Amino acid sequence: MTAFTYRTGTLFVENLPLQELAERFGTPLYVYSRAQLEAHYRAFDEAFADIPHQVCYAVKANSNIGVLNVLARLGSGFDIVSGGELARVLAAGGDPAKVVFSGLGKQESEIEDALKAGIACFNVESDAELDRISAVASRLGLTAPVSLRVNPDVDAGTHPYISTGLKENKFGIAIEDAIRVYQRAALLPGLKIVGIDCHIGSQLTTTLPFADALDRVLAMIDQLAEHGITLEHLDIGGGLGVRYRDEVPPTPAEYAAALLPRLKTRNLKIYMEPGRAIAANAGVLLTRVEFLKPSAHKNFAVVDAAMNDLIRPSLYSAWMDIVAVTPRDAERVPYDIVGPVCETGDFLGKERKLALEPGDLLSVMGAGAYGFVMSSNYNTRGRAAEILVDGNHAYTVRRRETLADLLALESVLP
Numbered sequence: 001m002t003a004f005t006y007r008t009g010t011l012f013v014e015n016l017p018l019q020e021l022a023e024r025f026g027t028p029l030y031v032y033s034r035a036q037l038e039a040h041y042r043a044f045d046e047a048f049a050d051i052p053h054q055v056c057y058a059v060k061a062n063s064n065i066g067v068l069n070v071l072a073r074l075g076s077g078f079d080i081v082s083g084g085e086l087a088r089v090l091a092a093g094g095d096p097a098k099v100v101f102s103g104l105g106k107q108e109s110e111i112e113d114a115l116k117a118g119i120a121c122f123n124v125e126s127d128a129e130l131d132r133i134s135a136v137a138s139r140l141g142l143t144a145p146v147s148l149r150v151n152p153d154v155d156a157g158t159h160p161y162i163s164t165g166l167k168e169n170k171f172g173i174a175i176e177d178a179i180r181v182y183q184r185a186a187l188l189p190g191l192k193i194v195g196i197d198c199h200i201g202s203q204l205t206t207t208l209p210f211a212d213a214l215d216r217v218l219a220m221i222d223q224l225a226e227h228g229i230t231l232e233h234l235d236i237g238g239g240l241g242v243r244y245r246d247e248v249p250p251t252p253a254e255y256a257a258a259l260l261p262r263l264k265t266r267n268l269k270i271y272m273e274p275g276r277a278i279a280a281n282a283g284v285l286l287t288r289v290e291f292l293k294p295s296a297h298k299n300f301a302v303v304d305a306a307m308n309d310l311i312r313p314s315l316y317s318a319w320m321d322i323v324a325v326t327p328r329d330a331e332r333v334p335y336d337i338v339g340p341v342c343e344t345g346d347f348l349g350k351e352r353k354l355a356l357e358p359g360d361l362l363s364v365m366g367a368g369a370y371g372f373v374m375s376s377n378y379n380t381r382g383r384a385a386e387i388l389v390d391g392n393h394a395y396t397v398r399r400r401e402t403l404a405d406l407l408a409l410e411s412v413l414p
């Protein structure tokens with residue numbers, strides 16, 4: 001199922017033509033589909049239905065409160081990495097008892113807020129963090145539920161910037177140190193060991209690295225049991241990839257099928273932290289062609305979205321599909337689709353065959369994850385608006401930033 005389909009020669013989201021949404025809300029514009037978000041969430045939830053589990057959507061992928069609220073209503077939990085993300089989850093009506101807190105630099109105030117909110121678990125990444133959580137919990141007279149994030153040293157086979165489960169990556173506790181750190185955790189005040197966690201990278205397109213990592217973590221669980229440490233849950237992280245171009249990533253059902261035989265015999269609740277697989281293909285970025293700039297070497301289409309709106313192509317050389325919302329019946333020629341920002345690296349796509357005229361509307365597909373959340377105000381550009389479509393209706397879930405918004409936080413010397 002996809003909520004983005006061509007009908008009568010123009011691209012729709014659910015029952016609404018994107019052309020009309022661009023006219024109504026302006027561009028650049030992030031457009032999300034409620035139905036698509038829900039379908040992706042349910043695919044994970046149903047795939048693991050045979051065992052006790054909790055899907056904890058990774059908020060970093062798309063933290064819009066409207067998006068979080070759609071997922072919270074379905075019973076989703078949340079994987080957060082900051083106090084800011086916790087505040088968003090709570091504002092969206094998320095259940096703190098279904099929140100896991102990841103990330104390797106948790107601050108004291110963030111730990112305090114999460115403890116007071118009553119989150120399900122802290123995924124701990126170092127000895128020093130364990131000490132900090134223990135100190136904060138003891139000071140507050142509370143008990144912090146903790147898991148250790150172990151680094152299984154598995155190659156996720158993904159882009160080096162988004163691989164996290166190798167020895168040389170900054171994430172997690174080396175698997176050979178894990179027993180020692182668990183033993184320390186068991187002796188520290190204010191902590192309750194509840195689980196184990198691992199996340200090896202993002203945009204994985206095969207199940208093999210997941211299965212490899214899981215085998216290593218399960219072996220670790222057995223060793224821990226021999227040392228008298230028993231766990232209630234296993235957090236398998238996120239990372240399942242999506243199709244941007246021609247990738248054929250496993251579906252949530254195929255992902256579950258690869259892991260379930262290993263998990264069924266275990267008395268463990270399974271947590272998972274998918275982000276991209278839920279949000280990416282539930283959203284697009286709409287942008288309008290400002291100018292066409294032909295030259296002897298290249299054709300440029302200068303559009304009103306830029307690297308500050310969507311940085312994935314510039315940052316990771318990520319290929320994202322760019323389609324005409326209402327394709328013209330004319331010869332297609334290759335264009336570099338570039339933004340107005342003063343950087344050579346400011347492009348959304350290169351050598352895309354399109355038939356374009358100024359004023360045409362383009363849709364960057366798969367932009368629902370790591371899109372708006374990574375946007376910035378570079379070149380003093382206001383951030384785009386975000387809208388959420390629900391059947392026949394579209395709602396602004398974040399208004400466009402105005403010049404007044406951009407200037408409001410700054411001041412001059414007295």
Ligand SMILES: Cc1ncc(COP(=O)(O)O)c(C=O)c1O
Binds near residue numbers: 239
């Ligand atoms: C700890 C953790 N959990 C979950 C995710 C979500 O990953 P993805 O969006 O690839 O599912 C990430 C990001 O890679 C992460 O670092």
Ligand SMILES: N[C@@H](CCCC[NH3+])C(=O)O
Binds near residue numbers: 060
């Ligand atoms: N931001 C990255 C993914 C990073 C995953 C976060 N741990 C992307 O756009 O692909």
